[in-house]
Amino acid sequence: GESVGLHLPTLSVQEGDNSIINCAYSNSASDYFIWYKQESGKGPQFIIDIRSNMDKRQGQRVTVLLNKTVKHLSLQIAATQPGDSAVYFCAENSGGSNYKLTFGKGTLLTVNP
């Protein structure tokens, strides 16, 4: 079956540290991946995406790394701030779907001041 899983359900970091959130996906045919941030009581907020023809993509304070060999995705957040505290989801267009995203369960990131 198709699934997107996370290695760490919770992550606690100190303000100013770098955070790394990991995600494993099982469908090797997936070719598009997205990271979303979801704060309590709100909808998912787009952070960054990456296509399978890339290994790395950088945004503002965030970097996504894709390792297709081991089917692993990670989100790196530089200089983590209290406002980064949220649940982070990775999502994939499972099997190369043109219309459907498959989400993992999420990782709760807590930033301690």
Add this chain to the structure above:
Amino acid sequence: DAGVTQSPTHLIKTRGQHVTLRCSPISGHKSVSWYQQVLGQGPQFIFQYYEKEERGRGNFPDRFSARQFPNYSSELNVNALLLGDSALYLCASSFQGTIGGNTIYFGEGSWLTVV
């Protein structure tokens, strides 16, 4: 510019009742998708509509239906509500109907509680 807007934000229904949830996509976006998010889990795909046509359907019973209007807004209907339908219902919009380099934006969701 307004993002994806959904209504109502919260509602409570009784088992067996029917509910209609509404979504307005970002201006210029032609694709709308619906997802269900149960507490503590990631969103689950329900439907995608593009140019008023259903392009995809997730593993949900026929009690769930949706449609997209000429102005690209959308409704999600759920009949014969069950307790297990209690969830956050998310609407997402994108400019095109295909995933892949086509940023998908979510609304804040409609919280449905079935009692």
